[in-house]
Each structure stands twice: as structure tokens, then as C-alpha cells.
Amino acid sequence: MKTGRPVLRAAPFIETSSGAAYGSGMPEPALAVDVxxxxxxxxxLTAVDDLSLRVGAGExxxxxxxxxxxxxxLLRMLFGLIRPDxxxxxxxxxxxxxxxxxxxxxxxxxxxxxxxxxYLTGLQNLQGLALLDGDSPRGRVEEAxxxxxxxxxxxxKVGGYSYGMRQRLGVAASLIREPRLLVLDEPANGLDPxxxxxxxxxxxxxxxxxxxxxxxxxxxxxxxxxxxxxxxLSRGSVAFxxxxxxxxxxxxDPGYRLAxxxxxxxxxxxxxxxxxxxxxxxxLVVSGPRxxxxxxxxxxxxxxxxxxxxxxxxxxxEALFFMLTGAEPEPAAVPPGVPAEVPAEVPS
Amino acid sequence: xxxxxRWELRKLRAQLRAKAVLLAALVGPVPIVLVIHGQSRPPKxxxxxxxxxxxxxxxxxxxxxxxxxxxLPLLTAIVAGDIFxxxxxxxxxxxxxxxxxxxSRLFWAKVLxxxxxxxxxxxxxxAATVLASLVIVGRQPLVGLSGQTIDPSSALRLVAASxxxxxxxxxxxxxxxxxxxxxxxxxxxxxxxPVVLGxxxxxxxxxxxxxxxxxxxxxxPFDAWHGLMTSPRFTGPLTQGLAVSAVxxxxxxxxxxxLFRRRDITGG
Numbered sequence: 001m002k003t004g005r006p007v008l009r010a011a012p013f014i015e016t017s018s019g020a021a022y023g024s025g026m027p028e029p030a031l032a033v034d035v036x037x038x039x040x041x042x043x044x045l046t047a048v049d050d051l052s053l054r055v056g057a058g059e060x061x062x063x064x065x066x067x068x069x070x071x072x073x074l075l076r077m078l079f080g081l082i083r084p085d086x087x088x089x090x091x092x093x094x095x096x097x098x099x100x101x102x103x104x105x106x107x108x109x110x111x112x113x114x115x116x117x118x119y120l121t122g123l124q125n126l127q128g129l130a131l132l133d134g135d136s137p138r139g140r141v142e143e144a145x146x147x148x149x150x151x152x153x154x155x156x157k158v159g160g161y162s163y164g165m166r167q168r169l170g171v172a173a174s175l176i177r178e179p180r181l182l183v184l185d186e187p188a189n190g191l192d193p194x195x196x197x198x199x200x201x202x203x204x205x206x207x208x209x210x211x212x213x214x215x216x217x218x219x220x221x222x223x224x225x226x227x228x229x230x231x232x233l234s235r236g237s238v239a240f241x242x243x244x245x246x247x248x249x250x251x252x253d254p255g256y257r258l259a260x261x262x263x264x265x266x267x268x269x270x271x272x273x274x275x276x277x278x279x280x281x282x283x284l285v286v287s288g289p290r291x292x293x294x295x296x297x298x299x300x301x302x303x304x305x306x307x308x309x310x311x312x313x314x315x316x317x318e319a320l321f322f323m324l325t326g327a328e329p330e331p332a333a334v335p336p337g338v339p340a341e342v343p344a345e346v347p348s
Numbered sequence: 349x350x351x352x353x354r355w356e357l358r359k360l361r362a363q364l365r366a367k368a369v370l371l372a373a374l375v376g377p378v379p380i381v382l383v384i385h386g387q388s389r390p391p392k393x394x395x396x397x398x399x400x401x402x403x404x405x406x407x408x409x410x411x412x413x414x415x416x417x418x419x420l421p422l423l424t425a426i427v428a429g430d431i432f433x434x435x436x437x438x439x440x441x442x443x444x445x446x447x448x449x450x451x452s453r454l455f456w457a458k459v460l461x462x463x464x465x466x467x468x469x470x471x472x473x474x475a476a477t478v479l480a481s482l483v484i485v486g487r488q489p490l491v492g493l494s495g496q497t498i499d500p501s502s503a504l505r506l507v508a509a510s511x512x513x514x515x516x517x518x519x520x521x522x523x524x525x526x527x528x529x530x531x532x533x534x535x536x537x538x539x540x541x542p543v544v545l546g547x548x549x550x551x552x553x554x555x556x557x558x559x560x561x562x563x564x565x566x567x568x569p570f571d572a573w574h575g576l577m578t579s580p581r582f583t584g585p586l587t588q589g590l591a592v593s594a595v596x597x598x599x600x601x602x603x604x605x606x607l608f609r610r611r612d613i614t615g616g
Contacts, residue, residue, distance in 0.1 A: 079446045081613035101450040109446070115439035119362050128355045132447040173443070 031090065032057045032181045032212040033078065038087030040073055040236075047073040049236040051087070055214055055229075057180070060207045062223035062244075063216040065233035066325050071216040074233075075111050075185050078214075079104065091181065109183030109214075113190065114170025118159030122150055122169050125158055130176050144172040148202065164195040171202060181212045188222055200226060220321045234325040251320045255287040259309035266305050271296060285313060352449055352457030360427065360461060369426050373473040381407060381480040395493075395574070404485035405503040408478045409577075412511055415473065416570035420514055421521040421546040422539075423469045428462035428525035429538025432608070436533040441613045455608050459526060459601060466522045467515060474511035478504075496579040510573035513586060516593035517569040521546065523600035524566070530604040530611075563588065566596045 033055035040048040048070040055061040065071050076082045077089055080096050080103065088095060094103040116125045126141045145154050148168035153161070161169065167187060174182055187203065188196040203226055207213045217223050223230050224244055231241040240247065258276075260266045263284055270276040273292035279285045286293055300307065360366045384391070384400055384407055391397035395413050399406035435441045444454060482504075490503040498506065521542050529538030549567040552558060562568055569589025575582040 076442075076613065079442070081442055081445055083612065101448055104446065104448060111442045111446070115443050117359060117362075117438060117440060119364075120359070124358070124362070128358055129443070129447055131351045131355050131358075132444060132449040134351065134448060177447070 031055065032059070032092060033061075033214060034088075034090040034093075035074070035078075036088045036090075038074070038077060038084045038089060040070075040077060040082065040084050046236050048077070048084070051233075051236070051238060053231055053238075053241070055181075055212060057092075057212050058210060059229060060203075060213045060227045061215070062227035062230040063214065063233060064218065064220065064223050064230055064321065065216075065239075066218055068235070069218075069233040069325065070236040071218075071233055072112060072185055073236075075109075075183055075214075075216055078183060079107075079109075079111065081111065106177075106180040107183065108174035108177040108179035108181070109185070110170040110174065110187075111183075111185045113163070113186075114166055114173065116158040116166065116169060116173075119157060121155050121157055122161065122165075122172075123154040125169070126173055126176060129173050133177055140176050140178075141172075144175040147175060148172045149198075163190045164192065167191060167195070167199065168202075171199075175206075179211065181214065182206060183214045185216045186218070187215065188217070188219065196222075232321065232325060239325055247320065253287055253289050254293075255285055255313040256293065257283055257309060257311050257313050258286050258307070259283040260300065261306040261308065265303065266300055269296070269299050269303055269305070271299065283309065349453050349457060352453045353460055356431070356457050356461040360465065365430070366427055366465065369423055369469060370472060373423060373469050374476050377411060377473065377477040378480045378484075380411060381477070381484050384410065385485050399491060402485065403488045403490060404478075404481035404483075405487070405490040405498075405500070405507050407485050408481040408507050409510060411477045411481070412474075412507075412514070412573070415477075416514060416517075416567075417550060418543055418546055420470065420473075420518050420570070422543045423473070424462070424466035424518050424522045425525040425539045425542040427465045428522040429529045429540075429542060430535040431458045431462050432526065432529040432604075433533050433535040433538045436615060437535055439615060441615075445613060451609055452605075455605055459523075462526060463519055463522050466518050470511070470515060470518055474508070478507055478511070492579055493574060493577040494579050498577075506576050510576055513573040513576070513589070514570055516590050516597075517566055520566045520569075520593040520596035520600070523597040523604070527600040527604040527607075530607050533615075564592060564595075566592065569593050 031054055033053065035051060035053040038048055038051045039046070051070070051074060053063075053074075063071050063074065073082065077084050078091065080101070083096075091103050091107050092105075094105075096103050116122075117128075120128070122145065123141065126144065130141055142151070142154075145151050148171050150165060150168055150172060153165065158166065158169065167190070171184075171187070174184075184203065188199050191199060200222065203213060203215065207226070213226070215223065215226060227244060229241070229243050230247060232239045232247075240250075257279060258266065259282070263278070266284060267276050267278075271292070274286060274288040274296045276284055276286050276296075286296065288296070297307065297310070387401060390399070390401040391410070394400075394410055396406040396409040400410045401407075435444070445451065487500045487504075489500060490498040490506075492498050524545065525538055525542040528541045529535070532538055532541070546567055549565040553562045553565050553567055569585075569592055572585040572589035575585050
């Protein structure tokens, strides 16, 4: 693994949600995804650098990273939309080289925002995609639309759908393939809070049904809520992989934004184990172990320093994510229409 | 493959543009025939123009000569130049290429549908033109290019055959439009560029001293039907036109296929 940043490994092998371990000498369970030493470059830009990743059948696996980390490039390679320069990709043991498009049997999902033909209805779009998949049992399309709550709008043209509806239609388009592996790229992107909640609930429901889910995201909380295991990517390389539990163990102390009636006094009351510094945006930032911060706050109250604001800056996992990836807490906006992971125009 | 063709046909049926082209091919000839028929002075400088105001067969051949200049390339390019690039425009490559259909199947399905549409459009335009001409102007005996008189039933067969000879170059333009659609990923380029290239070829073909080059132009086979209207008939240009169109079609489609197969789908 080529990376300038130290790679954190929670375990010498990746553990599946069922507890079986790969690389422990036991017969390997079926791997849904087996990516080995994959590299993809665009000119001088290395989008994915010697990446290896293994997802066991039945796992809910998160690929996390800031914009430009290589998540979408990885998923595009899984689907054969782009070819890796080197390395091997196996989906349920099949490769593009040996099995052609058959490698996608049992695999479904979408990359970035799902896109459809705007001049066709949602139902027509799904019927057409089902046609490309071969004959689907009667009623499968309607069933999938029902799962994502789009039955009422199925006969409306997709051009009139909201972003959230298109995301849900994307999930429905995946479900009609009856996948064993569902690959979702930023499924909550662009959704309002209610849409995010619904999408996460839907993914959890599908995962509970035994589906293997590979989910890419740049939201720590999303992966933490849904996934069993996670790989964190940074600049095309693995910065961490392991379980969410292991990741939590590595998380730094939380930080809090503090506003008081007397910031100078608040700084002078700082005690051992607590770091208090001025926030460039105003107020103070306090960090340290929870108990130490708690005692510090009690000391402020005892000293008649009133607390006007006390809010966490990031959750510990978010802080770890930023530490591992070197990303800014507020990711830079990507101009509309430009893929987040690769240059907009890439030579074929 | 059949499933992919059915899917492409479904999409085509839902597109306003394709319906508009077919409607234009069906209805467009009527006002054109009416206008030419109503002129007091026939367009004598065009092939069969001298007889166009009072002979339905001559009028339909005059329309054929005019259509070959840019109308036929445009009619086929409207679908063929858009059929690949519109997937880029809508960002739907990643939608269809993540299903159980290979790139090859999808490519040939699109080519088949584009070619089929071109054939149907030419057939509709030809039928509408001939029908409108014969109904509005009449079925008088036609004077051939070597001065011979052609009886109405033979003239009808020859006019139909003349229109049919445009199919190979039209399919050549279909291949060219497909290539430009794949290469540019832009529907406007895919539609407009074949028409512009066709006009440039017409210009080059009109220049003197370039006869060997003229034989290889994709617009030259559009004139191959002239040999059907002489006595005796000569079919050399038809054979040559067929070969030239085949070379253009195969070369364009082969290049498009390689480009499409090797392409990384990064947008959308």
C-alpha cells in the first residue's frame, strides 16, 4: 500500500459482521467484493492508489472519505464503467476479464446521483431497465416502486421528479435486479433531513434482509449509523479499515465551542487535562476527556462565569475522520456538474 | 440484443424529435410539391426541373435531387447523431451500463435502431413525395435523361428505385453521425456535423480536377440513380456508390465501436 500517511489497522484481517475472519486459515466465505491492489490514474492524478478491499457476503460496509478521496472512482471500477490501470476486482468471485458483464449478476446500485430518462415516466424507466436485465417476473417493477414509496408518482415523467424522488427511484432500479450486493454512492446526497432519515431507514431495512451493502459516503454519521465495517480513503489510499467499534476506540477527545460572559477568566480557569483556546470565529474551544471538560464547566459555574453557549465542534468520529483524511470540517463545494472524484474531462 | 433493441425503440417512440422527423417526412413534401407545381416558370437548371411543373414523376425526382443535398443527411443525423450523445447529456450511461447488458450489445442495438429509423424515414419521405407529386401533378409519361419516353408504370418503378438508391449513402451518413455522436458526446455536434460535412463534400465534388477524390465522397452515391434514367441504363455508379457507402459505414462504425468500448464513463 503506497501512502504517505500512516495506515491505521484495527485488526490484522477484516472481520465480517457474522464474525468470520478472512486470512485466518479457515475456508473463506464468499466474498461479495474483493479488490486487490487496484490503481487508477488520470494523467498525473492518481485517483486510486494500490487499493485493496474485501467485503464479505452479508456485510454492510462503508467506504468513507472526503470529496476526491477516490470513492466514486472505486465504485465506477466495480461496475466496469472505468478500467483500473492495474489490480484485480472480483465480485462474488467473478472478474470483468473472465466473465464480462456477467460479473454484475446479483450486483446493483448507483454511482453519484442516479440518472434517468426525463422524457419517460418512472415506471417506463424501470420497465426499460428491467428489459435490459432480462425478463423480470411480472410485478417486480411495481413492487420496487412500492418499496421506495413512489407508486403514486410512477406514471409521472422523471423530468418532474425532485432530487429525493430520483434517489429513491435509483434504489428501486437497483431492487428490480434482486441484488445480493447493493452498491450505493452517497445515497443521502442532496436530500433534506427527512429524506436522509428515510433513505437511511431504507438502507438499514434492506441490510436487515441479508443484502450485502457497500455504501460510500463523506458523512461519518451516516456510515456510523448504517455500517458494520469501514474503509476510510484519503487521496486514493486507505487511511483506515476495520470495524466501527475499532474506529470509535481510536477517536480523539471531543471538542466544544464555548461562549461565556468572561472569556479571559474562563481561560485562566483552565486546568490540567483541558485545553482552552480562542476560536477564530469568536468564543473559546475546549477539548479534553469528557470528565475533565465536565469538571472545567462546573468550575466555571462556581466562579460565576456564565455559559452562553456550549456545543460540540465535531463528534469524536468526525474529528478522527478529519484527522485521518486531512479534510477540512467544511468540505469545499464542488461546482455543479463536475464529478467529485475525477476530472470532468478525462482522456479515454 | 433483442431486449436492448426493444429498449432503444421504446425510448425513440417517446421522443418528440423522432416523431417530428417522421411527421415532417410525411407531410413536408405536400407543400413543396404544391409550391413547385404552382410556379409559372419551372426550375430548368435542375435535373428534371424542366418537366417538374407538369409531370409528377419529374417533380418527385427533382425533390429527390434537392433532398440529397442536405435533407437526407439531416433526417438521419437527427436520431443517429443524438442516440449516443444524449446518454451523455442525460448522464444515463452509468444507469444502463450497470445493468446486465454489455457495451457491445448496447452499441449494436443503438446502431440498428438508428439505421432502421433512417430507412423508415427515407421510405416515408419517398412515398409521401411520390404520392403527393402524382396526385397533385399527375402520372404523365416521363422523358428520360437520354430523351427516351418512359411509360407511367415503368417511370413509377424507376422513381421508386431512384429513391431506394439513396439508402446506402444515407446509411453511410448514419454511421458518420454515430461516430460523431460517440466521439463528441454532444448531440448538437452529432446532428449538425454530418450535415456540414455533407455540404463540404458537395462543394469538393463540384470542384474540377478532383475526380478520383470525388469518387470516394459519401455524397457522390446520391447521384447514382441518374444511370437508371438513361437508355441504355448504366449501373456502374450504383455499384461504386454501394461500395463507397459500405466503406464509409464500416469505417465510421468500427471507429465508433472502438471509441465506445474503450471509453471510461466518468461523467453524469
